Amino acid sequence: MEEYTILRQFADSWMLLVLFVFFVGIVIWVFRPGASKEYKDTANIPFRHEDAPAPLKGDETAAPRGGDKSATSKEARQ
Numbered sequence: 001m002e003e004y005t006i007l008r009q010f011a012d013s014w015m016l017l018v019l020f021v022f023f024v025g026i027v028i029w030v031f032r033p034g035a036s037k038e039y040k041d042t043a044n045i046p047f048r049h050e051d052a053p054a055p056l057k058g059d060e061t062a063a064p065r066g067g068d069k070s071a072t073s074k075e076a077r078q
Helices: 001-028 033-045
Strands: none
Touching: none
16 A cells, blocks of 8 residues: 555544544533633733732732722823
């Protein structure tokens, strides 16, 4: 047999099965219980900390909370 024919038969049989199992594994990983909290946290990253960087874990003094909204627009910052 020529090399192309062997690779074609492998791709049509076992590789198809391997890629299908991989796909099902990824779908199970994404929809596993408890993953929604992680995905919600990641989705909200752009909406956190408008004026200051995020504080380090356990350091609540690094970013001001709630009060300083004076420089929220682009014109006010310039």
